[in-house]
Amino acid sequence: MWLKKKGLILKKTRTIKENFLMNIILMGSAYILPFLMTPYVSRILLPEGMGKISFATSVLTYFTMFAMLGVPTYGIRACAIVRDNKEKLSQTVQEILLINIVMSIVMYSVFIIALFNVPELSENKFLFAVMSSMIFLNVIGVEWVYRALEEYKEIAIRSIVMKALALVLTFILIHQQEDIVLYGAITIIASSGSYLWNFISLRKYVDLKPHSKYTYSIKKHLKPISIFFSMSVATTIYTNLDVVMLGFLTNDIQMGYYDAAVKIKMLLVAVVSSLGSVLLPRVSYYLSQGMTDEFKRITSRALNCILLLAVPLAIYSMLFARPIISLISGKAFLEAIPIMQVLMPTIIFIGMTNIMGIQMLVPLGKENWVLYSEILGACVNIAINIILIPKYAAYGAAVGTLIAELCVFLVQFWATREYVVSVYKKINYKNMFIACFLAGFISNVIIKKFIISTDIIIILISVLLFFFIYGITLILVKEPEIMNVLENIINLMKRKK
Template identity: 45%
Template sequence: MVKIKSVKVNFIMNMILTASTFIFPLITLPYITRVLSVEGVGKVNVATSIAQYFSMVAMLGVPTYGIRACAQVRDDREKLTKTVQEILLLNLLISVFVYAAYFVAIWKVPKIHNDAALYWIMSSTIIFNVIGVEWLYKGLEQYTYITVRSIIFKAIGLVLMFLFVRHQGDYVIYGAISIVATVGSNFLNFINLRKYVNLRPVGHYDLKHHFKEVMIFFAMAAATTIYTNLDNVMLGFLKNETQAGYYGTSIKIKGLLVSFVTALSTVLLPRVSYYIERGMKEEFKRVSRKALHFVVLLALPVTVYFILYSRESIFLLASKTYENSIIPMQIIMPTVLLIGLTNVLGLQIMVPIGKEKMVFYSVLAGGIADFVANMIFIPTMSAAGAALGTLIAETVVLIVQLIVLRDWIRDLFSEVQWVKACVSTAVAGVACYGVKALNLSNFIALVISVCVFGAVYAVLLLIMREPLFLEVLQDVLHGKVKRGKAEKDGE
């Protein structure tokens, strides 16, 4: 039986993983945006988006379905082995057809054919995602392993970036190194597979058993991938790579913040799937309420702070050349809260209780809204129009999911202290905004303003006795006391 760590340990590991995801671009983005042209960065963004479309088809909804399927049979090695082999075989078969379609696209589409080397390199995402079986490790809640190997490969990518990306025309090399940093570690996943499942073919595979459910998750993933990458693609075709570069910078910052906010719900999916499979409904509801409460407490201040300090963030992470990224970033920041909520409602609540189809419908509605909004706003507003389209899309997704779960809403949000969170965020925002008047450098301004915002926000939550904040604070202090006693006993 696989040893399962506590939710707190998994959450801490996932937060470290998320932090590494933040630190890598934090270090590389200022360098890349200065070495490469805006057009070069835009080309890599567009190529990455298109490669992700094909990778999404090859994965066929497995990343989410596989987590749930493995979590449900994780206590039985034989069942787990058969499940993993069936899903992996299905994945490999589909990827053959995907690569064939990718080849045709490179051959027939002039805009892609002109940068064929870049697009072939980005296509390695497809096979790395398939053989990586990340869904197995998440289903078994092996977040320590996932975190350690991911940090190692990001460090390797960081070194390679500074060694080999030296000139404006090195965007193809940049694309290759980004693959190493993001999915290169998936090769280790495949090698390490024998630790959890038997590699000898078990035979008598039942691919049909998985195919029906996988297709629902695929449709859901397809709609999500399409509308999350649609902006870059439409900007590239309706405008130019330069606008895609501006938009891509704001999207990267937003994506990093979203990964922080969704860190908890990501590690909870296998746990709540396990609860549902064993009829532990009260545990399921308790965890879901706490996850929503956590998202609001974290995402609300993050959203407000980065709207206020978007200019300093863009100038620090990119340069003043990317000034046109500021307004798109401000427009798109509320999606950090929206995605945080829909991630819990859809991934952690609707999927485990068997409402995958409704998650798909919510995402499909968002995708349609995004396409229509992009067609209206991109021609006149460029990158800002794409940001507005994304904001509209994420709002639509949330509205649909709230309608589907309307009988659950009162109970799910019963622990969220909206007034306390909003008041604390508003006062903290006013307090930190005054730092702008000091005319400090971007880095110093961000450091001081974050400290002011965080301190004011935390003190107000403490004064108003916000329950989840007090619980977290108590856990932290309790942990320090335990460590202190252990050190004293060891003397």
């Protein structure tokens, strides 16, 4: 909703809580709906077929990364700063979008050459060709504009609609192992189908027609984009190189095991990262207006909340990895259990670096530190993968990812120590881990005592028990953030009465 004031066109912003809720829905839809396909599809395509899809997705992620440069993050900051002025916003969007379009043409040319000359790609040529549409869709998706304007509701609705469509198509069309290319196309609908809708609706917020009154300057974007692009390269390397190296050094079956574990990890990362990703436009705006106290207050609370959520999620998933893998992917994927258990602590590290890096260092103009941390993470990941993958396959890749995420966390902790040391000191780790221990111990005892053997029943009962006991324990010890949430719920209920 646009408001007029003093010759400017102002965007009415929603509260952090509203944005957080919408972003949970958005990020949840990005993983939950496709996740619902997995129990069905994995039993049809089996580890080999799922491995091929995972390998194609990871390789094409690199081409998409070069086409996008660093725009998904830089675009949010650049547009958030000028979002109160529609003319400046429109000019900024046009400039950045032009850069993206030129790069996408270049990357499609490189992709076509690779498709016919790299054996690992050409042997699944049709699958790669179909899934390469993700490059084009990501470029025109302009989700960074909607995030800068804090229009999470719109992108959440579109995402859910397209993912629901993909889910229906999966059950209708995928029936045998030979349907792998068709499933590849459906995964693109699920992940990127809403981007075309985003582009069509963009005219509600910005003017896409070039105007002579605009003083275009592509050059001013190139330096910051190059920094964000370098960050994107480093991040993509250490988050996707494990899958790519598995594809070149092992086989599709090992990739299938790894993919099963990574899917679960990424679903939980989406939940943990939901709060952090809504903060970037808001904290960028606060800092541009000199509101440093608000910046410190929001980021401090965010770090505390992320830990309170990420730690129990990681511990629960490690304890109940077997029924989770068995239910979601099937008995053929049981070798993914230790892989998943190794990956689970990364949920904590990623949650914290999402706040310290993208939500603190970037708005502070210290994105170089994010780049340094990610370069270190990429180098560590490559080195460990080279050593461990040939011998331990998918398990070795999981160890490399865990150590890489720890290195990224340590560098960003050092870079933000001025702000975060006091926050970390105030967190009551003892209460948190006592709550997790009680929750894990009691849920395990009850499930074993009643000899529950059905995977879905184990998960339903263990989730309810674990998180109920965790929450009650934190309430009893009066954990401040939990008490704040409880107070908000009580106030909301009173208002409804």
